[in-house]
Amino acid sequence: MKKATIKDIAKAAGVSIATVSYILNDVKTQSISDETRVKVLKAAQQLRYVTNRTAQSLKVKKTGLIGILWFKGNDDYLWSDLKYAKTIQAIERHCSELGYHVLFMQIDNLGPSSKIIMERNLDGVFLMNVDQEQFTTISNYFGFGVPVFVVDSYIEDPLFHKIVPDFARSFQAARSLLGEAPQFLVMDSYNNAELVEFIKRQSGLDEERIHVCCDNIKDMHEFLSVYAGRPGIVLNEFLAHEAAKTHNRLAVLCTSHCPEIVPQGMAKVAFDLNDYKEIVRMMDRNIQDADEVSREKFYCLSVIT
Amino acid sequence: MKKATIKDIAKAAGVSIATVSYILNDVKTQSISDETRVKVLKAAQQLRYVTNRTAQSLKVKKTGLIGILWFKGNDDYLWSDLKYAKTIQAIERHCSELGYHVLFMQIDNLGPSSKIIMERNLDGVFLMNVDQEQFTTISNYFGFGVPVFVVDSYIEDPLFHKIVPDFARSFQAARSLLGEAPQFLVMDSYNNAELVEFIKRQSGLDEERIHVCCDNIKDMHEFLSVYAGRPGIVLNEFLAHEAAKTHNRLAVLCTSHCPEIVPQGMAKVAFDLNDYKEIVRMMDRNIQDADEVSREKFYCLSVIT
DNA sequence: ATGAAAGCGCTAACAA
DNA sequence: TTGTTAGCGCTTTCAT
Numbered sequence: 001m002k003k004a005t006i007k008d009i010a011k012a013a014g015v016s017i018a019t020v021s022y023i024l025n026d027v028k029t030q031s032i033s034d035e036t037r038v039k040v041l042k043a044a045q046q047l048r049y050v051t052n053r054t055a056q057s058l059k060v061k062k063t064g065l066i067g068i069l070w071f072k073g074n075d076d077y078l079w080s081d082l083k084y085a086k087t088i089q090a091i092e093r094h095c096s097e098l099g100y101h102v103l104f105m106q107i108d109n110l111g112p113s114s115k116i117i118m119e120r121n122l123d124g125v126f127l128m129n130v131d132q133e134q135f136t137t138i139s140n141y142f143g144f145g146v147p148v149f150v151v152d153s154y155i156e157d158p159l160f161h162k163i164v165p166d167f168a169r170s171f172q173a174a175r176s177l178l179g180e181a182p183q184f185l186v187m188d189s190y191n192n193a194e195l196v197e198f199i200k201r202q203s204g205l206d207e208e209r210i211h212v213c214c215d216n217i218k219d220m221h222e223f224l225s226v227y228a229g230r231p232g233i234v235l236n237e238f239l240a241h242e243a244a245k246t247h248n249r250l251a252v253l254c255t256s257h258c259p260e261i262v263p264q265g266m267a268k269v270a271f272d273l274n275d276y277k278e279i280v281r282m283m284d285r286n287i288q289d290a291d292e293v294s295r296e297k298f299y300c301l302s303v304i305t
Numbered sequence: 306m307k308k309a310t311i312k313d314i315a316k317a318a319g320v321s322i323a324t325v326s327y328i329l330n331d332v333k334t335q336s337i338s339d340e341t342r343v344k345v346l347k348a349a350q351q352l353r354y355v356t357n358r359t360a361q362s363l364k365v366k367k368t369g370l371i372g373i374l375w376f377k378g379n380d381d382y383l384w385s386d387l388k389y390a391k392t393i394q395a396i397e398r399h400c401s402e403l404g405y406h407v408l409f410m411q412i413d414n415l416g417p418s419s420k421i422i423m424e425r426n427l428d429g430v431f432l433m434n435v436d437q438e439q440f441t442t443i444s445n446y447f448g449f450g451v452p453v454f455v456v457d458s459y460i461e462d463p464l465f466h467k468i469v470p471d472f473a474r475s476f477q478a479a480r481s482l483l484g485e486a487p488q489f490l491v492m493d494s495y496n497n498a499e500l501v502e503f504i505k506r507q508s509g510l511d512e513e514r515i516h517v518c519c520d521n522i523k524d525m526h527e528f529l530s531v532y533a534g535r536p537g538i539v540l541n542e543f544l545a546h547e548a549a550k551t552h553n554r555l556a557v558l559c560t561s562h563c564p565e566i567v568p569q570g571m572a573k574v575a576f577d578l579n580d581y582k583e584i585v586r587m588m589d590r591n592i593q594d595a596d597e598v599s600r601e602k603f604y605c606l607s608v609i610t
Numbered sequence: 611a612t613g614a615a616a617g618c619g620c621t622a623a624c625a626a
Numbered sequence: 627t628t629g630t631t632a633g634c635g636c637t638t639t640c641a642t
Contacts, residue, residue, distance in 0.1 A: 016613040050423040055635035085390035104409040118355040360619035
């Protein structure tokens with residue numbers, strides 16, 4: 001029970017393989033008589049033909065494959081799993097809409113893993129949660145014209161597109177939801193140190209009023225105890241749950257993309273994962289036009305309140 | 306800046322492409338002089354050669370691609386996202402160990418989507434959360450010898466391998482952790498109705514003592530109110546959190562694979578995702594040996610207490 | 611409107 | 627030990 005090829009169709013329909021290819025691909029520059037078109041299509045159906053994308057890719061030098069490389073540093077936090085799970089879902093959904101398939105890979109060191117980009121001839125790549133060092137590693141791994149979009153990293157490198165939540169607007173929104181200036185910030189951690197710094201800056205708060213959460217939840221509660229009864233901002237729904245045990249004047253930025261779990265009555269600001277539709281479209285344009293000029297290299301996931 | 310091919314290497318090293326192929330693939334049946342081996346390897350490195358897996362796949366008729374098709378019915382529960390995110394992570398990790406790459410796809414209807422299996426020539430497939438109907442759809446889509454492993458479905462079809470948590474043992478464990486017979490069961494829902502029935506049976510409880518959770522959390526609390534103060538079992542950590550608000554004699558089966566979020570002091574039974582190592586190995590064997598006899602078609606994720 | 615044929619990059623059987 | 631070559635399934639140019 002072997003799979004049918006265009007050759008089989010050609011034989012069955014009594015035409016050449018070129019003709020079959022024209023018809024199956026609906027090539028516009030080629031005119032085909034209705035008669036043969038029907039003949040071929042019928043044969044294709046009977047033989048249960050499906051395109052062999054491997055062969056097609058080899059020929060057209062486009063695989064239709066988008067890679068998602070997820071750097072899973074040491075942190076194995078639930079919030080991080082969920083955030084990226086949601087992100088991956090959004091990316092896959094929109095890639096799918098445009099006919100792309102998604103290769104998913106967790107990596108812990110970019111060197112060997114990033115070979116996948118070249119080996120598999122990925123058309124485009126999403127990099128999630130990479131730090132500066134990995135960034136430089138990968139950036140000289142290829143100037144091969146593969147569009148690379150980086151999620152949750154804040155790096156000034158014109159080679160890459162950057163995607164982050166719209167922190168500026170979300171802090172603003174949080175403040176206005178609180179109705180007063182926040183006194184402190186508790187935030188989740190990122191592999192990319194620059195992003196952490198960027199977030200801190202955006203919050204407008206002094207360093208000592210900011211706590212970056214690591215594995216130890218005790219530290220957070222200790223930090224929070226200083227601000228008892230004061231209003232503050234928490235990044236990510238899970239930390240918000242913890243903080244809610246001792247604080248009630250909180251606004252939470254839903255960086256894990258699960259606004260539904262924020263405790264009732266707590267002010268929340270979410271981000272729009274549907275923005276990935278536009279982002280994937282942009283990647284697609286980059287793929288079509290190798291030298292498409294993309295002015296803007298920063299994409300901010302828009303705020304939902 | 307084009308990518309180097311074995312042809313380029315051959316030219317650079319002054320040998321034939323066959324020789325290059327032999328060396329790069331370390332073909333055992335072929336003896337190669339140390340001299341040429343070194344020459345070729347050096348050239349390969351200099352040219353930054355990486356295998357073109359597309360071409361290779363076409364030739365050897367193995368893509369090294371494993372598909373994960375995730376049926377995301379209507380339910381878009383957090384617990385479900387997390388459960389399958391964790392599962393996908395485990396599968397990817399172990400596939401990676403064996404040199405496979407993972408194609409990830411969310412589907413809402415199996416017909417068109419499952420074309421990916423044929424188009425991309427997937428070597429193996431994991432199907433997650435499919436119901437009976439989709440099952441039959443896909444099962445006649447191919448007897449193409451692609452090993453298919455089904456996660457969270459309970460169907461008697463010798464064509465597929467089934468993977469489910471070890472419910473029998475986990476109920477047992479839960480009971481003994483409770484120290485007494487559970488009076489009720491609250492469980493998460495699955496697309497696969499048979500699995501739901503199977504779980505109910507395994508619990509050993511009467512139908513009316515079992516509540517299957519849908520979107521409405523109110524229903525659950527209503528159900529629970531009947532059993533105030535009585536011991537019971539909850540499937541999945543998130544529901545456990547809800548239930549914990551009114552009940553304290555609970556044992557939770559961690560079907561979302563996040564035992565770390567079970568409230569302190571609550572009895573919990575988890576499942577071992579590392580079992581996927583063996584499962585993926587089994588799939589690998591099936592791939593190598595098209596007609597490998599696998600006696601056992603059921604895999605139960607083992608219990609951790 | 612249709613077909614012949616080259617060739618994408620690779621492997622492997624066969625020849626030398 | 628090394629090289630020649632056919633061919634995997636497809637697209638596409640150029641003839642017919």
